[in-house]
Amino acid sequence: MINIDTKNFSIFTIISLLFLTAGIVFYIYWGSRYGVWSDSGIYSITIVFVLSGILGTLLSLYEKPEEQS
Numbered sequence: 001m002i003n004i005d006t007k008n009f010s011i012f013t014i015i016s017l018l019f020l021t022a023g024i025v026f027y028i029y030w031g032s033r034y035g036v037w038s039d040s041g042i043y044s045i046t047i048v049f050v051l052s053g054i055l056g057t058l059l060s061l062y063e064k065p066e067e068q069s
Contacts (some may be wrong), residue, residue, distance in 0.1 A: 003063040012060040020053025 027046040031037045 004058070004061045005063040006061065008061050008063060010060055013057055016053050016056030016060055018053075019049050019056060023047075023049025023053060 023046045026049065027042060030042050036042065
């Protein structure tokens with residue numbers, strides 16, 4: 001099971017959350033500004049930002065299991 005602990009909150013978590021926010025804001029801004037909501041170019045840029053944000057946040061908050069001796 002994956003253990004996520006908020007005690008591991010670091011600069012990497014903040015950067016990852018900024019990537020996630022940037023992807024969502026970029027998609028909403030572009031769609032509302034240009035009226036294009038179904039463009040593959042916008043999807044590809046948004047997916048890179050959002051997935052980087054999600055995976056980075058999960059990896060930075062992941063708690064490594066302690067080895068039992």
